[in-house]
Amino acid sequence: MSNIIIKDVKKAFGEVVVLSQFNAEFADGEFITLLGPSGCGKTTMLRMLAGFEKPTEGEIYIGDQDVSSPKNFVPPERRDIGMVFQSYAVWPHMTVFENVAYPLKMKKMGKQEIKKHVEEVLETVHLSQYAQRIPSQLSGGQQQRVALARALVAKPRLLLLDEPLSNLDAKLRDSMRFEIKEIQKQLGITVVYVTHDQMEAMTMSDRVIVINKGVIQQVGAPTEIYRHPANQFVADFVGKINFLKATSKDKVLTLAQSGQTLPYEGPLKGDVVIGIRPENIRLVSIKGDFEGTLVSKFYLGDVNDCRIDLGGELIRVIAEPTTFDVCEVGQSFNLRIDEFTVFEDTGEDEHTKILT
Amino acid sequence: MRALNPQAPLNEEKHRWFLDPKWLIIIAIVGFLLVFQVFPLVYLVFRAFFSTGTFSLEAFKRVYTYPLNWSALTNTVVAATFSMIFGVLIAFPLAWLVGRTNLYGKKFFRTLFVATYMVPPYVGAMAWMRLLNPTVGSMNMFLQKIFNLGSAPFDIYTMGGLIWVLTGFYYPYAFITISRAMEKMDPSLEEASRISGASPLTTLRTITLPMMLPSIVAAALLVFVAAGSCYGIPSIIGVPGQIHTVTTRIIDFVYIGSQEGLTDATTLAVFLMLIANVVLYLSTFSIGKKQYITVSGKSTRPNIVDLGRWRIPITALVIIFALVVVIIPFVTVALSSITVNLGESVFAEGNITWRYWERIFTRKSIINSARNSLVSAVMAATFGLLVSCMMAYLLVRTNIKGKKIPDFMITVGSGTPSVVIALSLIMSMSGKFGINIYNTLTIMVIAYMIKYMMMGMRTVVSALTQISPSLEEASQISGASWLRSMKNVTLPLIAPALVAGWFLIFMPCFYELTMSTLLYSTNTKTLGYELYTYQTYHNQQTASALATAILFTVFGINWLLNKLTDGEFSI
Numbered sequence: 001m002s003n004i005i006i007k008d009v010k011k012a013f014g015e016v017v018v019l020s021q022f023n024a025e026f027a028d029g030e031f032i033t034l035l036g037p038s039g040c041g042k043t044t045m046l047r048m049l050a051g052f053e054k055p056t057e058g059e060i061y062i063g064d065q066d067v068s069s070p071k072n073f074v075p076p077e078r079r080d081i082g083m084v085f086q087s088y089a090v091w092p093h094m095t096v097f098e099n100v101a102y103p104l105k106m107k108k109m110g111k112q113e114i115k116k117h118v119e120e121v122l123e124t125v126h127l128s129q130y131a132q133r134i135p136s137q138l139s140g141g142q143q144q145r146v147a148l149a150r151a152l153v154a155k156p157r158l159l160l161l162d163e164p165l166s167n168l169d170a171k172l173r174d175s176m177r178f179e180i181k182e183i184q185k186q187l188g189i190t191v192v193y194v195t196h197d198q199m200e201a202m203t204m205s206d207r208v209i210v211i212n213k214g215v216i217q218q219v220g221a222p223t224e225i226y227r228h229p230a231n232q233f234v235a236d237f238v239g240k241i242n243f244l245k246a247t248s249k250d251k252v253l254t255l256a257q258s259g260q261t262l263p264y265e266g267p268l269k270g271d272v273v274i275g276i277r278p279e280n281i282r283l284v285s286i287k288g289d290f291e292g293t294l295v296s297k298f299y300l301g302d303v304n305d306c307r308i309d310l311g312g313e314l315i316r317v318i319a320e321p322t323t324f325d326v327c328e329v330g331q332s333f334n335l336r337i338d339e340f341t342v343f344e345d346t347g348e349d350e351h352t353k354i355l356t
Numbered sequence: 357m358r359a360l361n362p363q364a365p366l367n368e369e370k371h372r373w374f375l376d377p378k379w380l381i382i383i384a385i386v387g388f389l390l391v392f393q394v395f396p397l398v399y400l401v402f403r404a405f406f407s408t409g410t411f412s413l414e415a416f417k418r419v420y421t422y423p424l425n426w427s428a429l430t431n432t433v434v435a436a437t438f439s440m441i442f443g444v445l446i447a448f449p450l451a452w453l454v455g456r457t458n459l460y461g462k463k464f465f466r467t468l469f470v471a472t473y474m475v476p477p478y479v480g481a482m483a484w485m486r487l488l489n490p491t492v493g494s495m496n497m498f499l500q501k502i503f504n505l506g507s508a509p510f511d512i513y514t515m516g517g518l519i520w521v522l523t524g525f526y527y528p529y530a531f532i533t534i535s536r537a538m539e540k541m542d543p544s545l546e547e548a549s550r551i552s553g554a555s556p557l558t559t560l561r562t563i564t565l566p567m568m569l570p571s572i573v574a575a576a577l578l579v580f581v582a583a584g585s586c587y588g589i590p591s592i593i594g595v596p597g598q599i600h601t602v603t604t605r606i607i608d609f610v611y612i613g614s615q616e617g618l619t620d621a622t623t624l625a626v627f628l629m630l631i632a633n634v635v636l637y638l639s640t641f642s643i644g645k646k647q648y649i650t651v652s653g654k655s656t657r658p659n660i661v662d663l664g665r666w667r668i669p670i671t672a673l674v675i676i677f678a679l680v681v682v683i684i685p686f687v688t689v690a691l692s693s694i695t696v697n698l699g700e701s702v703f704a705e706g707n708i709t710w711r712y713w714e715r716i717f718t719r720k721s722i723i724n725s726a727r728n729s730l731v732s733a734v735m736a737a738t739f740g741l742l743v744s745c746m747m748a749y750l751l752v753r754t755n756i757k758g759k760k761i762p763d764f765m766i767t768v769g770s771g772t773p774s775v776v777i778a779l780s781l782i783m784s785m786s787g788k789f790g791i792n793i794y795n796t797l798t799i800m801v802i803a804y805m806i807k808y809m810m811m812g813m814r815t816v817v818s819a820l821t822q823i824s825p826s827l828e829e830a831s832q833i834s835g836a837s838w839l840r841s842m843k844n845v846t847l848p849l850i851a852p853a854l855v856a857g858w859f860l861i862f863m864p865c866f867y868e869l870t871m872s873t874l875l876y877s878t879n880t881k882t883l884g885y886e887l888y889t890y891q892t893y894h895n896q897q898t899a900s901a902l903a904t905a906i907l908f909t910v911f912g913i914n915w916l917l918n919k920l921t922d923g924e925f926s927i
Contacts, residue, residue, distance in 0.1 A: 079551075087546065
């Protein structure tokens with residue numbers, strides 16, 4: 001019913017191409033996140049779905065309706081979409097009730113019916129007692145929920161969220177994250193969510209689309225993206241990772257600086273970059289893959305953040321908190337690598353730094 | 357600390373109250389304004405009520421029962437009201453079209469409409485007089501010809517004509533105010549309405565318009581006061597048609613020269629001052645507080661409304677408007693300056709001449725006036741900017757208690773009609789109270805400062821607000837003294853604003869007419885006044901040449917300003 005098809009969409013502002021060759025298909029009821037650094041084109045894609053921008057090329061279908069193609073363009077008001085803006089965009093000259101009732105009024109719904117629907121949705125977002133307030137009397141989080149209620153009230157076939165949590169403080173952000181996810185499950189609505197925060201993307205999405213410089217880097221479930229990143233950019237952007245330059249020969253990876261080795265079954269040969277997440281390295285006393293010396297350690301409470309010198313390469317290790325007490329700087333360790341990814345060495349140094 | 361060193365707080369206290377240069381600055385500025393602004397205005401009101409030495413409403417009775425004055429009052433209110441209504445009705449759609457739609461040539465139109473703001477108002481009056489004179493107006497004759505009319509369709513020497521010229525000159529005030537408010541509005545407020553199912557037009561009606569209402573009211577009041585206290589336009593357009601306004605009556609009364617004349621002028625001026633101050637109060641203190649603060653989370657490009665098939669017709673309409681209101685008047689004035697016989701087309705045989713241009717660059721009286729204007733405008737701009745800088749520093753960088761007082765006084769000064777300022781200065785600064793600067797350029801400079809200083813101050817204040825104090829602190833922590841930090845860090849950063857602020861004061865002073873008309877003497881005639889006398893008594897072509905020269909100067913300066921400040925500032 002409200003599946004979405006994006007076909008060969010390209011967007012350029014004048015000479016500047018902000019999005020090239022975007023192809024994607026979202027299923028009905030799916031929670032999709034567009035993830036990427038600022039300026040990667042994710043918001044532009046969302047605005048094209050909403051109808052605020054016209055694609056330079058390509059077609060967009062919402063629920064089998066052609067909403068945007070070279071020969072057809074449906075304006076935002078006729079797309080039946082709900083949207084939450086980063087700045088909330090709650091109208092300051094209307095009460096909470098009037099704000100939320102607005103989309104229904106535009107549908108020429110009867111007064112009684114509007115009242116019923118608005119009360120219902122205000123209930124969902126826990127704002128029933130604030131109906132007659134004006135927005136300036138509400139906190140940021142409450143305004144956020146007004147915006148969400150307004151986006152949901154007309155039961156749109158698609159909900160767009162443009163970095164809705166970025167203006168909230170950390171605690172509120174956590175609880176809103178679960179609330180939004182809860183509401184989405186309840187209503188079974190298709191959601192497209194834009195964020196640059198990988199935590200938000202991981203916790204809420206069914207599928208994540210990682211975008212960089214206007215190009216899709218990887219599409220997949222959060223676990224897939226985290227554990228099997230398609231390239232160095234994705235690996236680096238989603239979570240923390242160590243990149244180590246190495247050469248691959250005869251099923252063995254040899255580190256460029258220290259010469260330590262790691263067995264490897266994969267297909268890549270020659271110059272490669274090994275990606276190892278800091279939590280996938282364990283400090284062990286025997287049978288390690290690497291040997292190294294502890295350079296520094298930081299106690300973070302839930303974990304212990306260490307830097308270990310492999311004899312040329314410096315890597316970051318997230319170790320159990322108890323290690324803080326027993327390990328000394330200067331001490332030597334065996335390191336066991338639980339999981340790693342090998343990338344082709346593209347020669348770009350951009351991602352081959354240890355701290356992310 | 358207090359317990360450890362009981363001497364320190366005492367010293368500090370002393371320092372704060374007696375030695376802090378900030379207080380000296382405030383006292384100096386407040387003192388200046390008290391002497392040259394507050395006292396004269398208060399004296400003006402006093403004179404109106406105590407014209408005979410004791411309290412009496414005699415003068416009011418006399419002035420307001422005299423039919424000519426009464427009609428001047430109603431004329432002023434009617435003309436200002438209609439100019440306000442038409443001004444806003446023109447400015448809002450224009451601001452919306454230029455700011456929010458895909459109108460062709462938006463940038464150009466924007467510059468053009470804003471540019472009208474810097475043009476001296478009397479230039480418009482001169483142009484329309486030539487165009488819509490009931491017997492020889494060139495536009496009248498043209499319309500008569502193509503529509504085959506028996507008589508001229510328009511007469512500029514009427515109330516309608518006055519309103520037309522006032523509107524054409526003061527709608528830019530509303531346009532600028534409304535445009536700015538529209539730029540500041542978070543575009544996602546409008547997008548939220550679109551996505552909620554509202555068409556662009558419904559969005560305009562239910563979201564944009566109500567959100568903009570405070571700014572629209574403020575803009576309307578601005579036009580009302582500006583039109584009501586304008587002298588240049590009614591003196592050129594209204595007087596020949598026997599349409600008097602409060603400003604022209606005041607100046608007539610002053611020219612009579614008798615004590616009674618002065619009293620009558622004072623009494624009328626009190627009325628004008630009252631209107632202006634009430635409006636100022638409403639727009640800054642009452643409506644100002646109601647402005648919806650809509651700060652955008654991030655700066656998205658505003659959603660551009662597609663005009664669709666209306667794009668070309670609407671653009672054509674805007675072009676026609678620009679032609680009629682801006683281009684044709686300016687071209688008319690420019691062409692008048694090279695026409696021998698104004699009754700004939702400029703392109704007729706032997707009708708083109710440069711002699712008027714030659715005249716304005718050679719005639720001694722004109723050169724003298726130009727020099728007077730230049731000197732007084734430069735002085736007003738320089739001193740005005742100095743005060744602006746000190747005020748900006750006080751307002752933005754200090755927490756001194758009294759800093760709002762001079763700010764308030766400067767705001768009131770700029771909101772007071774020029775006629776009133778000049779009149780109050782004449783009455784109080786001609787020796788009666790120990791200061792006699794009447795008939796000097798000094799009085800001119802002071803009047804200009806009171807009227808136009810605020811433009812400079814606002815510019816410098818907003819520039820300084822954008823510079824974080826930590827930049828100065830970083831310089832001090834690196835070892836530079838406060839003064840050096842100012843010179844090395846703050847000054848270079850606000851330099852463009854200083855240049856802009858200087859010119860913002862300079863330009864209106866350079867072509868000022870109203871105050872000059874009241875304050876000039878044989879040795880201190882100004883360019884504006886010179887132009888006015890040529891226009892009314894001697895030779896319109898010379899006046900046109902002067903006006904064109906002023907226009908070129910003003911646009912030239914604006915262009916230069918734009919270049920100097922990398923497009924950050926222009927008017």
